[in-house]
Amino acid sequence: MKVLKGYVRNKARPEGCIAACYLADECVDFSNKYFKQSVEVVNSQQRNEEYQNDVILEGxxxxxxxxxxxxxxxxxxxxxxxxxxxxxxxxxxxxxxxxxxxxxxxxxxxxxxxxxxxxxxxxxxxxxxxxxxxxxxxxxxxxxxxxxxxxxxxxxxxxxxxxxxxxxxxxxxxxxxxxxxxxxxxxxxxxxxxxxxxxxxxxxxxxxxxxxxxxxxxxxxxxxxxxxxxxxxxxxxxxxxxxxxxxxxxxxxxxxxxxxxxxxxxxxxxxxxxxxxxxxxxxxxxxxx
Known part of the structure; x- marks a missing residue:
């Protein structure tokens, strides 16, 4: 309850404040999980990039x-x-x-x-x-x-x-x-x-x-x-x-x-x-x- 009370910024509309802040927290949490599974832009692989392979000599x-x-x-x-x-x-x-x-x-x-x-x-x-x-x-x-x-x-x-x-x-x-x-x-x-x-x-x-x-x-x-x-x-x-x-x-x-x-x-x-x-x-x- 303490966390939910902290969401209230407008005491005239407590339900709306709690709903908006809770939704924002969920979005941030989801974004963090998404970015952990993503590849950094600087290290992204090109579509036609060749991979190093000790058996296949080319391509x-x-x-x-x-x-x-x-x-x-x-x-x-x-x-x-x-x-x-x-x-x-x-x-x-x-x-x-x-x-x-x-x-x-x-x-x-x-x-x-x-x-x-x-x-x-x-x-x-x-x-x-x-x-x-x-x-x-x-x-x-x-x-x-x-x-x-x-x-x-x-x-x-x-x-x-x-x-x-x-x-x-x-x-x-x-x-x-x-x-x-x-x-x-x-x-x-x-x-x-x-x-x-x-x-x-x-x-x-x-x-x-x-x-x-x-x-x-x-x-x-x-x-x-x-x-x-x-x-x-x-x-x-x-x-x-x-x-x-x-x-x-x-x-x-x-x-x-x-x-x-x-x-x-x-x-x-x-x-x-x-x-x-x-x-x-x-x-x-x-x-x-």
Missing amino acids: RSISSETSVELFDDVLENAHRYVLFNTSEIELDSSVEGYSELLKWLANGPRKNAMSYTGYVINGKRFHTKSVEKSTQNNGVAVDATTLCRSSVKDKSQVMDVVAYYGVLQEIILLDYYVYQLPIFKCDWANVRNGVKVEEGFTLVNLHQSQSKFVREPFILASQAKQVFYTRENDTSNWYVVLKAPPRGFHDLEMYDENYDDTLVSNENISNAVEDVDESDELTYAKTRL
């Missing part, structure tokens, strides 16, 4: 996992691409011995792997094409060095950087026993006649035959750059390539302005770049940057 999954068994040819192509694009296998005469990662890479991955429909890497959120979402996150681009020639009549071949555009079909987490490495399986547009530049915009044809990349559909998840496709018109097979920062991305220092130039570079790519013949000797000449 983190954002979907449920599905166990899959890879066919021998798929496993061989995926493992070969990992070896050709991992700095650990580069020879360095000044370094004695080898790293623990190199040891397990040489051992090869298991046939059983994990498949996901969503993944966060390099501050970007990717989803496979099979995921029906209002936000499009399955567009992928990668810069690769490849053997090419300026025309069909040109017999000399040179190494050049070419931008490849595709759609993410599957996210696979290769299991190297101790380490796990994410790779993206994509459908790639044909750079010979499926990519062109018109009025400063890069256009890709995502409906052309993509049999050329059947044996090499993979890239490392860390190599993927996110792009968005918007259809030229309702009847066209061509899509305009757009590059935009992820939702909530405001750190200008992390923004790669040079990458925007890549999307509109190679203005003569539709008629000036001709890939070499797809012989076994040159199938894996292409290396992503």
Whole structure:
């Protein structure tokens, strides 16, 4: 009763004073309990932030996992691409011995792997094409060095950087026993006649035959750059390539302005770049940057 009497400020309206003060105390008590469970603003985690993981080398999954068994040819192509694009296998005469990662890479991955429909890497959120979402996150681009020639009549071949555009079909987490490495399986547009530049915009044809990349559909998840496709018109097979920062991305220092130039570079790519013949000797000449 002493506490309730202390609430009375207006003796003409004691009931109202007690009710108002009691309600204020309850609000303060509830707020204190709420803030104890909250995260401080300075320590809040970004939506596309990666978590430290000693097993998964890059990124983190954002979907449920599905166990899959890879066919021998798929496993061989995926493992070969990992070896050709991992700095650990580069020879360095000044370094004695080898790293623990190199040891397990040489051992090869298991046939059983994990498949996901969503993944966060390099501050970007990717989803496979099979995921029906209002936000499009399955567009992928990668810069690769490849053997090419300026025309069909040109017999000399040179190494050049070419931008490849595709759609993410599957996210696979290769299991190297101790380490796990994410790779993206994509459908790639044909750079010979499926990519062109018109009025400063890069256009890709995502409906052309993509049999050329059947044996090499993979890239490392860390190599993927996110792009968005918007259809030229309702009847066209061509899509305009757009590059935009992820939702909530405001750190200008992390923004790669040079990458925007890549999307509109190679203005003569539709008629000036001709890939070499797809012989076994040159199938894996292409290396992503």
